[in-house]
Amino acid sequence: MKLEIDNILINDIRLSDETKIEKGVLYVNPAELRAQLLEDPHIRDVAIDIARPGESVRIIPVKDVIEPRVKIEGPGGVFPGMVSKVTTVGSGITRVLKGAAVVTAGRVAGFQEGIIDMAGVGAAYTPFSQTCNLVLDFSPAEGLSAHEYERSLRMAGLKAAAALGEAGKDAEPDEVVVYESLDLMEGAKQFPDLPRVGYVLMLQSQGLLHDTYVYGVDMKQSLTTLLHPTEAMDGAIVSGNCVSACDKNTTYHHQNNPVIQDLFEAHGKTLNFAAMILTNENVYLADKERSSDWAAKLAEYLALDGLIITQEGFGNPDTDLVMNCRKIEATGIPTVLITNEYAGRDGTSQSLADADPAADAVISAGNANQLVTLPKMDKIIGSQAYVDRLAGGFADNVLADGSIVVELQAVTGSTNELGFGCLSAR
Amino acid sequence: MPVVHICTVTPISMTVGANRIVPAVAIPHPLGNPALPPEEEKQVRRKILTTALEALSTEVELQTIFPVK
Numbered sequence: 001m002k003l004e005i006d007n008i009l010i011n012d013i014r015l016s017d018e019t020k021i022e023k024g025v026l027y028v029n030p031a032e033l034r035a036q037l038l039e040d041p042h043i044r045d046v047a048i049d050i051a052r053p054g055e056s057v058r059i060i061p062v063k064d065v066i067e068p069r070v071k072i073e074g075p076g077g078v079f080p081g082m083v084s085k086v087t088t089v090g091s092g093i094t095r096v097l098k099g100a101a102v103v104t105a106g107r108v109a110g111f112q113e114g115i116i117d118m119a120g121v122g123a124a125y126t127p128f129s130q131t132c133n134l135v136l137d138f139s140p141a142e143g144l145s146a147h148e149y150e151r152s153l154r155m156a157g158l159k160a161a162a163a164l165g166e167a168g169k170d171a172e173p174d175e176v177v178v179y180e181s182l183d184l185m186e187g188a189k190q191f192p193d194l195p196r197v198g199y200v201l202m203l204q205s206q207g208l209l210h211d212t213y214v215y216g217v218d219m220k221q222s223l224t225t226l227l228h229p230t231e232a233m234d235g236a237i238v239s240g241n242c243v244s245a246c247d248k249n250t251t252y253h254h255q256n257n258p259v260i261q262d263l264f265e266a267h268g269k270t271l272n273f274a275a276m277i278l279t280n281e282n283v284y285l286a287d288k289e290r291s292s293d294w295a296a297k298l299a300e301y302l303a304l305d306g307l308i309i310t311q312e313g314f315g316n317p318d319t320d321l322v323m324n325c326r327k328i329e330a331t332g333i334p335t336v337l338i339t340n341e342y343a344g345r346d347g348t349s350q351s352l353a354d355a356d357p358a359a360d361a362v363i364s365a366g367n368a369n370q371l372v373t374l375p376k377m378d379k380i381i382g383s384q385a386y387v388d389r390l391a392g393g394f395a396d397n398v399l400a401d402g403s404i405v406v407e408l409q410a411v412t413g414s415t416n417e418l419g420f421g422c423l424s425a426r
Numbered sequence: 427m428p429v430v431h432i433c434t435v436t437p438i439s440m441t442v443g444a445n446r447i448v449p450a451v452a453i454p455h456p457l458g459n460p461a462l463p464p465e466e467e468k469q470v471r472r473k474i475l476t477t478a479l480e481a482l483s484t485e486v487e488l489q490t491i492f493p494v495k
Contacts, residue, residue: 208454283453285434316453319435354438 001091002180003230006072006173007098013050013132019164021171026068026100026164028134033163037136042144042152047137049381051103051118053130056378058122061113061386062412063104063150064157064239065128065252068097068164071234078162079235081216082155090231095168101131101252102164104157105382106138112209112391114245114412115374122374125414127421128252135381136160150209154240158251179264181228184302187274191267195305196274199259200295200324201232204249204312205280209242212249212312214278220287224279224294229260232276243313244391246368246408246415247340253413258420259308259338275302279324281317292323300331311339311417314368318353329358340365340415341425345407366415366423368392369407376402430478432456436491446481447491448474 009024016027030048037046051057071077074092077084103116116128123129136156140149182190203212205220212219214227214237227236237254260276267273277298279291299307307328311321318339325335337359341351347367384404387393392409399405408414408423415423431444434456439447450456457474458467473494481492 206453283434284451285436285449288435316435316438319437323437354435354441 001228001230002178003090003234004093005177005179005233006093006095007175007177008095008168008171009174010097010099010132012052013100013134015048015050019167021097021167026097026132026167028164033160036163037156037160040152040156042141042148043138043156044141045139046156049135049137051116051133051135051381053118053132055118056120057118057381058374058377058379058384059103059105059116059133059135059381060384061105061108061382061390062116062245063113063153063242065250065412066102066157066161067252067255068100068102068161068168069235069255070095070162070165070168072169076234078165079158079238082213082238083158083162086215088231089234089236090228094234095165095171095173097165097168099132100164101128101133102157102161103128103133103135104138104153105135106153107140107383108242108386112243112245114390115406115410116412117374117377119377120375121372122411125372125408125411125423127413134160134164137382146209150240150242154238158238179230179233181230181273184275187272191272194268194270194272196303197263197271197306197308198275198277198299198302198304199229199263200277200279200299200307200309201257202279202281202309202311202317202320202324203237204241204243204317206283206313206316210313211240213238213240219280220282222280224277224291224298226298227276227278229264229273229276232257232260244368244409245412246392246410247313247365247417249312249416249418250413253416253418253420256420257418259310259418263308274304281312281320283316288320288323292320292327295324296327296331299328299333304333307333307335309335309337311337314340314342315353322352322354322356322359326356326358334361336361336363338363338365338417338419340417341367342369343367345369345371347425363419364425365417365419365421366408366425368409368415371405372408372411373399374404374406428482430481432474432478440489443489445486445489446484447489448478448481449491449494450474
């Protein structure tokens with residue numbers, strides 16, 4: 001399966017009477033987009049705004065971040081099973097508006113949503129201070145349940161990203177990158193002397209607004225399964241999460257998973273990127289046992305020599321992580337884990353809720369409990385009214401000078417467990 | 427004094443060092459199952475509780491998980 005990613009480099013977004021790309025600028029017709037999003041009766045209103053790198057702007061509370069894209073060749077469309085028909089993606093050509101992002105925000109669906117600061121201290125902790133963001137600030141219809149609202153917000157973000165992506169059809173790409181994964185037999189023959197390395201992507205699937213969708217399927221309803229890495233890169237996985245902002249994988253993270261990109265980079269040089277396993281993080285112990293059994297079984301079945309495992313979220317998913325590690329290691333296949341830590345504000349507490357001697361190679365994406373003071377911003381998109389109630393916030397955390405104190409937990413993408421960031425710990 | 431830990435994620439219960447562990451239903455609803463009709467759910471709840479009481483009155487040498495029958 002071969003996927004060509006055509007990047008159109010976007011360095012600004014401006015509102016206009018036409019949605020188009022010209023000389024690296026994405027022009028958006030807000031009236032047209034607004035009308036399209038308001039077709040959903042669950043959405044009472046949406047305000048469209050722009051946040052650019054370096055501007056004194058805070059976006060709060062942030063639900064999801066999505067990269068605008070369009071499929072111009074090959075089967076399927078963007079976000080299959082959600083926005084497009086449920087056709088297998090991961091081959092052909094996909095155009096990416098690189099440098100642009102859609103950010104969904106507004107009244108919280110769950111109380112675990114995040115902060116993106118475009119300038120100041122906070123900007124260094126979130127990757128989305130570096131993208132030009134089209135921010136959709138939603139107001140829900142009256143009487144909507146949290147689940148209905150989450151679904152509407154999720155779909156609106158995806159629809160908006162798809163709508164903006166359409167502008168990529170008429171633009172020239174600035175760079176082209178090709179990714180290819182072969183079938184099992186050919187892949188094994190291609191680099192027979194290199195270690196066969198696989199990737200286990202754990203997806204948040206605890207329910208209660210902690211969900212991830214694969215081709216439209218709620219991942220908690222799936223057994224552990226296989227996916228071509230290029231499918232993951234091509235929008236097959238979308239976030240429906242309202243979990244702690246620091247370590248949830250937004251849809252943007254799934255579209256740009258650095259573990260997959262780096263494994264492709266190393267493919268044929270130091271390793272043979274052989275397979276990708278997709279698993280969940282459910283709330284029943286039987287599910288945890290079954291899913292981790294399957295991860296180990298598939299790893300063995302695929303004759304892998306090593307596996308990278310990434311977690312999403314924290315708390316009881318630490319057990320899924322450790323179970324995956326322990327069971328895969330028991331088959332004789334070494335693992336490396338990527339996770340983050342909740343080690344207390346002083347960093348001295350136990351980092352994970354579970355542990356095992358088999359977990360002897362762990363990469364930390366930082367301590368989510370670390371406190372950070374975010375300076376007052378000139379402009380707030382959304383509402384700062386919930387800042388004490390976000391996960392990572394606490395009572396009276398707005399200081400006299402207007403700055404706010406939060407744990408890194410509240411900053412979108414700050415301790416991302418795919419390693420999509422700069423934080424680590426030793 | 428003996429203590430029973432009723433817990434959904436028993437591996438964490440093991441990690442934190444509980445001696446008598448009884449598996450619960452699920453993290454959002456450890457002691458019940460809202461998917462069941464009330465009468466059946468009552469049976470589930472009763473079984474978990476009686477297992478816990480049995481565990482409480484059982485001598486253990488090592489960390490022990492008492493499966494709910």
